[in-house]
Amino acid sequence: MANATHLRWKLEVPDPQEEALCAWLEGEGSSAFYREADPPQACFAYFPPDQAPPDAAGLGAFPGVRLLEAEAFGDEDWLAKSREGFDAFNVGRRFHVRPLWDETPGPADRIDLVVNPGLAFGTGGHETTRLCMELLEELAASGRLKGPILDIGAGTGILSLAAHLLGGQGLTAFDIDPDCGPAMDELIELNAHLLKGAKPYDSFVGTLEHPQAAGPFAGLLANILLLTIQDLLPRMAEVSAPGGWLIASGILAECTDEALLSLASHGFRPEKVVKEGEWIAILATRVTA
Structure with a gap:
């Protein structure tokens, strides 16, 4: 194509490599990345016009990752190409x-x-986001979705929004990534039809040491990586109210035992483990000695 300026990579990405690959692609100038919700769950990375793509040989640092297709296309095809692979779906x-x-x-x-x-x-x-939303549904059905609630590493804020729409109150969402601030605002705007002027949650960009994260919280959401959860567990225990619940996800199923032991060692008694594909989410309760 004479005016082909955009580039899309179609990738095969094993679940354990997804987070590290996302970070690498972003550092190499990728403007968007997502995985198809339906099988075969290919991943797509997009590179903007005039952006020199990374050397595909760099993918060799991520075991099991394969570049299936590299496609260049013009401005007139950008919208259609960016929409491929993401269709509507039900959750829970x-x-x-x-x-x-x-x-x-x-x-x-x-x-x-x-x-x-x-x-x-x-x-x-x-999978991890869907698992968290399903556990939020269970908490709402049992009358346990009570605030205040802290969403740790909230990303776009979808879990906080879901919790609000299920009846949760006193929600605070935060992430360390500055891009997540605008993303959270955008999600609220896109769902104005559901909110009818209500503000679903407060948000900030920062860490768990931020004054707005001081607690105590009746509920914690942490859909991040197990290593990050383990690093934050001492602080999470401090800001969690006795008897409060925790939904922890972003955890590979092969690490289930390690995750359960980490939670228990910091005063979070596991109640339930749910699994989809290679990922799990854990519902736990904060107990005191």
Whole structure:
């Protein structure tokens, strides 16, 4: 194509490599990355015009990652190409998630969430996000979705929004990534049809040491990586109210025992483990000696 200025990589990415690969691609100038929700769950990385793509040989640092296709296309095809691979889908018993370009509302008996697909975490399309939303549904059904609630590493804020729509109150969402601030604001704007002027959560960019994260919180959400969860567990225990719940995810199933032991050693008694694909989410309760 004479005017082909954009580039899209289609990738095969084993689950354990996804987070590290995302970080590498972002550092190499990728403007967006996401994984298909449906099989074969290929991953797509996009590079903007006039951006020199990284050397594909760099993918060799990520075991099992394969570049399946590199496609260049012009401005007139950008919108169509960026929308491929992300369709509407249901999550749990209550939610329907659709991309912003899909104007067809979901089923009347489901909460119709609108997202802007981009990074893998934060659109509802990743297994860990879906597992967390399903556990939030269970907490709501049992009357345990009470605030205040802290969403640690919130990304776009989709879990906080879901918690609010299920009846949660006193929500605070934060992330260390400055780009997540605008992303959280955008998610609220996209779902104005559900919020009717309500502010679903407070948000900030920062760390768990921020004054707004001081607690005590009746509930904690942590859909991040196990290593990060382990690093933050001492502080999470400090800001959690006795008897408070924790939903921890971003954990590979092969690390289940390690995750359960880490939680228990910091005063979080595991209640339930749910699994989808190679990922798990854990519901635990803060206990005191």
